[in-house]
Amino acid sequence: MIYYILSGVHILLFSWAFYNILYFGVKPSKSLSWILICFFFPFLGVFAFLLFGINRRKIKFFELKETKKRKNYIKSTFDNKENKNTEELKDNKSKKISNLIYNNTGIPLDVNNNLTILKNGKETFESIFEAIKNAKEFIHLQYYIIEEGKILSELIELLKEKRKENVEVKILYDAIGSFDLKSKIKKELKDIGVEIHPEMPLRYGNFIFTLNFRNHRKICVIDNKIGFTGGVNITDEYINDDDFLGIWQDAHIKLEGDAVNNLHKTFLRDYYYATEKDLSKNEKYTKKHKTNANSKIHIVSSGPDYDQSVVMQQYLSFINLAEESICVMNPYFIPTFSILEAFKIAALSGIKVMLVLPKKGDSRVATYSMYSYFEDLLKAGVEIYVRDDFAHSKVIFIDDEIASIGSTNFDCRSFEHNYELNAIIFDKKATSTIREEFDKRKSKATKINLEEFLNRSNKQKTLERLCRFFSPLL
Helix, strand or coil, rough: HHHHHHHHHHHHHHHHHHHHHHHHHCHHHHHHHHHHHHHHHHCCCHHHHHHHHHCCCCCHEEEEEEEEHHHHHHHCCCCCCCCHHHCCCCHHHHHHHHHHHHHCCCCCCCEEEEEEEEEEHHHHHHEEEEHHCCCCCEEEECCECCCHHHHHHHHHHHHHHHCCCCCCEEEEEECCCCCCCCCHHHHHHCCCCEEEEEEECCCCHHHHHHHHEEECCCCEEECCCEEEEEEECCHHHHHHCCCECCCCCCEEEEEEEEHHHHHHHHHHHHHHHHHHCCCCCCHHHHCCCCCCCCEEEEEEEECCCCCCHHHHHHHHHHHHHCCEEEEEECCCCCCCHHHHHHHHHHHHHHCCCEEEEECCCCHHHHHHHHCCCCHHHHHHHHEEEEECCCCCCEEEECCCCCEEEEEECCCHHHHCCCCEEEEEEEEHHHHHHHHHHHHHHHHHCCEEEEEEHCCCCCHHHHHHHHHHHHHCCC
């Protein structure tokens, strides 16, 4: 009797899942995989689909309550009528990219900015700590990972001094990324008057909908005058030489000028989401501070609260609009089908495509999955270089003219599930600096040879294919 009841429930659940996959699935291959998983793994398969497979951009019933709130807040904070500053861009390629971002996010191009490229963790922390020392009104920090160690200890000591000067401090952290952040550290911060809040904490009632959606952004804003963003987290991985991964290599940028305001608006939106306190109308947090510099920056905010996969479209536009070269540094290169085909088309069209990736990573499944794409890319003429250390930078630049530095990986998780932030740089001088660092890192990497790669062991090939199956979840 129990068998028939469970079978009936399984059929009902499978029918529900089948309907949603059929009508709201995006990719036929991915939809077929979910159908098979739901059918052959009773209950567990449907639970996995509910957790990881639901297309919340299309199925309004399963749209997160928090996501609806964020969408409404986006409209109130980014209410620019048009992207006027694109007139300052001199070529159609740049204008197309800028208009794509504006039409997707409502965030306009900023033209009056001073930009500093920070090439590694050491430079990044030195610059951020110096800015914090000079803070007069407020310090706003947001990171995916905040981890106990030397860097965090130094940061806390600085914040203690600034709180004595009545400088306001607010900190946001991701509940999963900073899962190991101890309660005693949070209490220490609260005791000195620091506001610290988790993003999307796993609580009863929202667990199933928030586990798969993480806030991966890295933002630091000082007095709305100076801003930082990129790929660097608050962790000692950037200064300690790990025996397995070495010192993490990453890129960050320091901003001064109009772009800081749009960077800060993204923080204020996330703060509102975490606390339900709206600071967007307070001039203290929205006042623009001008600079005489003229670097053109477009802030790119992306996540499930947008109708489109903003950062995937950004990367696709870079690849499709490139005329001479495409250079990428990224730690998790697990491309979607459209991204993979775009790279192959570019290389086969005669565009020089170079990828600098880590030889090994902090996830074996992700590393094997990444290697599974190499054969197709190498056959198309893409040059792939792998480094012995963990190349954690999230950088792409084209034609030595337009660059992007941010938090976004080349994988489904960043494209579909994470809240991400990039900065597009329309500045040849800055891109030249990024190119120099790219060439320096490439020179110390190993170029993968197609013939040698084809001769890798059957065990390696099998592991790659098995791990590739999980790529939509990575």
